Amino acid sequence: MSAAVATESLSNQDVTNCLQHLSPHVRSAAVSLLPALYKLNCALSSQPSLSLEAKQSVSAEALRAMAAQFQATLGAFMRDPSPLVRSAATAALVQLHKQGVSIDVELYSKAVEAVVSLSDRMRADANGHTQGWTEQSEEVRLHGLELIYALAKLHPRHVVSKYR
Numbered sequence: 127m128s129a130a131v132a133t134e135s136l137s138n139q140d141v142t143n144c145l146q147h148l149s150p151h152v153r154s155a156a157v158s159l160l161p162a163l164y165k166l167n168c169a170l171s172s173q174p175s176l177s178l179e180a181k182q183s184v185s186a187e188a189l190r191a192m193a194a195q196f197q198a199t200l201g202a203f204m205r206d207p208s209p210l211v212r213s214a215a216t217a218a219l220v221q222l223h224k225q226g227v228s229i230d231v232e233l234y235s236k237a238v239e240a241v242v243s244l245s246d247r248m249r250a251d252a253n254g255h256t257q258g259w260t261e262q263s264e265e266v267r268l269h270g271l272e273l274i275y276a277l278a279k280l281h282p283r284h285v286v287s288k289y290r
Contacts, residue, residue: 141159141160144156145199150208153203153208154211154213157215158217160222161196161222193227197222197227201233204216204236204240209263216237216270216273217269220273223273229280233273234274234277234281237277239270240270240273241271
């Protein structure tokens, strides 16, 4: 079995099962694997010794489709109930950007939500004192800011509509 075929079976079976797992730790690990799977397929596409079947499975068109599918999946996981998974999904999108993938500008609103999520906003008490955020949500905000920066670099002329 070729490496490309093995990667395809890994991405479609094992990672998909892990993405649906009840444990946020398992989902987080699976989400974190997506940029590595994309990078592996990019590396495989440049191998001259691949069979015709393997080359077709990692063609430029297949890589673009994989990148789009991964972005959609990661965008959905940016709204996961667990901050661990949201952080991993946002970090994975930043990693895809660093690998040369053009991140869809439609993810901007989700990146902003990662930074100013309703569940993570600081709330003031009657005396004006604010409650702090948990460490995990700080990770979500940090990766959200990195994603906003990446989107701003990729789409400098995109007009951002007013958020909320």
